[in-house]
Amino acid sequence: MTTLVIGGAGYIGSHVVRLLLEQGKEVVVVDNLSTGLRQRTEGAELIELDVTLPDAREKLAFEMRACGADSVIHFAAHKQVGESVENPEMYWHDNIGGLANVLSACASAEVRDIVFSSSAAVYGMPDVDVVTEDLAPQPINPYGATKYVGSGCSPTPNGPTRCAPWPCGISTSPAPGGPSWPTPQ
């Protein structure tokens, strides 16, 4: 019974890893350390892997079987709005391609519990004080658009399509309060 946390060396992922470990759960982290830090994964096994590479699907499925993963939390993505406007191709390729590899690997390894880290950016700039999940998605930049498309993997009432043959959770990941853990040097 292991949770594979993809992007678990990152800002949000490392808080989730720490919480899971505190609860006595088995945790394995997959991360390419592009923005993550190895020391944030202390207490969990770290597998260095880029989920966007062509062979990532097979490697991920192998690792899921090897550690007996029964759940996956997927945080690994680019997340800079400005960068996404300057380099939209990279966002479509990596955020959507990486998610496709993760979902495919989950299907292959029969991992049924998946949480996808989405973003409030799927709602664009609605004219409201508080952005709630019942608002109509209206992304206004490529980052938000990739999160909107990625969110379509879940058959929620508003989800237009399903990429996985079972329900997925979607998190809009409000950033945990406080500084990164540990703070990058």
Ligand SMILES: NC(=O)c1ccc[n+]([C@@H]2O[C@H](COP(=O)([O-])OP(=O)(O)OC[C@H]3O[C@@H](n4cnc5c(N)ncnc54)[C@H](O)[C@@H]3O)[C@@H](O)[C@H]2O)c1
């Ligand atoms: N930080 C926020 O305020 C916020 C808000 C809403 C949603 N999110 C979403 O939460 C997720 C995590 O955000 P974060 O702030 O922790 O970002 P982060 O950059 O700190 O963490 C991302 C992690 O994923 C890893 N990663 C990136 N690309 C990878 C790849 N191709 N293969 C393997 N690992 C890869 C990075 O090394 C890093 O450890 C992202 O999907 C982001 O869109 C973040």
